[in-house]
Ligand SMILES: [Zn+2]
């Protein structure tokens with residue numbers, strides 16, 4: 678999986694940072710892209726990456742503030758003008774459906790692809806044989822959600838050398854053994870695939886949060902994740918101001934990662950008041966609490 682930050686600023690775009698959006702590319706799934714939030718100008722940022730809008734299969738919106746959704750109508754219609762016909766699922770809090778439908782209708786836009794809009798209830802909002810996505814409310818001035826993305830564990834690899842030593846020749850049988858089946862050989866022996874499989878490969882877990890002050894559900898959503906994305910709108914000394922507006926400080930973001938037992942933290946959604954010269958100080962504030970912290974910048978990517 679590859680996490681690519683398209684916009685990492687809070688509220689309004691600045692020369693340094695565009696407003697919120699992050700793309701998760703599922704490299705093992707043919708490069709499907711899941712987008713989290715879509716602030717204004719997101720499609721311009723996408724033009725500077727290898728992402729093709731047709732590859733975006735799902736968009737998850739954390740909350741309905743403009744810096745997280747004003748890029749949606751443009752991206753949705755461009756995806757259509759490019760001739761894409763692959764379906765798109767859009768998940769978000771109540772209100773996302775009316776917002777998108779009114780924007781498309783009043784601009785006489787039409788889409789060449791099926792768009793399904795899901796206004797979800799908290800809990801598991803998507804499940805297939807590869808992924809489970811859970812959304813729970815955080816602590817902001819409007820309903821704002823955090824997402825937990827869990828990949829299923831994969832079976833371990835087949836020990837071909839040991840099979841060969843047992844006199845079993847490579848062939849269609851291997852596929853069945855890899856699927857942990859019991860098979861009977863021509864000589865009558867019964868072989869259990871599970872005896873020849875290495876340890877299963879743990880699925881990856883990622884948490885991507887919307888805007889939030891310290892929130893009760895944070896530890897639940899980010900419990901033991903490989904990577905957590907959390908906002909850090911203001912510096913540590915401005916906790917009162919940050920929390921009063923439903924935001925977190927650097928330290929509070931780091932504390933959330935520590936409390937949840939996350940392995941790695943990436944902070945984003947930085948106030949436009951901060952320039953390049955402030956970044957080291959802000960990052961240091963996080964690292965005093967949670968050393969394995971990095972700061973997102975527009976168009977930087979992280980491998981999970
Ligand atoms: Zn925001």
Ligand SMILES: [Zn+2]
Pocket residue numbers: 740742817888
């Ligand atoms: Zn917000």
